[in-house]
Amino acid sequence: MNIFSSSSAAPGTPAAPQPSLSEVSIPPSLGVCPLGPTPLPKDQLYQQAMQESAWTHMPHPSDSERIRQYLMRNPCPTLPFHHQMPPHHSDSIEFYQRLSTETLFFIFYYLEGTKAQYLSAKALKKQSWRFHTKYMMWFQRHEEPKTITDEFEQGTYIYFDYEKWGQRKKEGFTFEYRYLEDRDLQ
Numbered sequence: 713m714n715i716f717s718s719s720s721a722a723p724g725t726p727a728a729p730q731p732s733l734s735e736v737s738i739p740p741s742l743g744v745c746p747l748g749p750t751p752l753p754k755d756q757l758y759q760q761a762m763q764e765s766a767w768t769h770m771p772h773p774s775d776s777e778r779i780r781q782y783l784m785r786n787p788c789p790t791l792p793f794h795h796q797m798p799p800h801h802s803d804s805i806e807f808y809q810r811l812s813t814e815t816l817f818f819i820f821y822y823l824e825g826t827k828a829q830y831l832s833a834k835a836l837k838k839q840s841w842r843f844h845t846k847y848m849m850w851f852q853r854h855e856e857p858k859t860i861t862d863e864f865e866q867g868t869y870i871y872f873d874y875e876k877w878g879q880r881k882k883e884g885f886t887f888e889y890r891y892l893e894d895r896d897l898q
Contacts, residue, residue, distance in 0.1 A: 803827060808835040817850065821874050841872075843893035849874065854881060864888045 752760070790796060801807055808816065808831045819832035833843065841850045850872045857867030866886045873880050 803831070805831055805834055805838075808832055809838060811835065813839065813841075817872050817874070820850075842887075844871075844887065844891050845893050846888075846891040847871075851885075851887060857887075863890070 799807070808819075811819075811832075813836070816832040816836050819828050820836065823829050823832075836843075836850060839852075841852045843849075844851050851869045852871070854868040854870050857865040859866040864886050866884065868881065868883045869885045869887065870879050870881055871885075872878075
């Protein structure tokens with residue numbers, strides 16, 4: 713049976729001539745896929761190219777990390793007439809409290825993950841510096857805060873800017889306590 717034959721014709725009557733497959737027009741509203749590939753419009757081709765480009769250049773989680781200068785641990789061998797051993801009691805909090813504030817900041821930012829970083833943070837906290845975990849900077853009150861609540865305090869602060877390597881003053885700064893590094897370093 714031909715797929716184009718009509719079942720309504722009476723038996724014995726000649727069938728009407730059937731159109732060939734190339735003459736059949738299928739209306740698009742029937743949801744039938746047209747024969748052969750249909751070229752995409754220019755705007756869809758552009759969108760497809762942009763999507764493929766985005767997939768090949770996806771950001772990596774490390775792209776959001778701050779770039780640090782490489783600091784060699786031992787750039788050259790120690791000469792024999794210099795001390796070969798660290799100074800006595802150099803791993804104590806008393807030793808770190810005698811260091812300058814800038815030296816403590818240097819140790820904190822460039823000796824990450826070491827006992828020296830821990831001891832420098834401890835010495836900075838004893839000097840009333842507080843570490844802000846959102847900005848990754850140390851803050852100190854310049855004067856008594858103008859507003860103090862259970863969630864934040866607002867006032868003038870001195871902070872250490874590690875990118876420009878210096879202390880700056882910020883007036884009207886809101887220090888939210890949720891960003892306060894409050895682990896006990898005592």
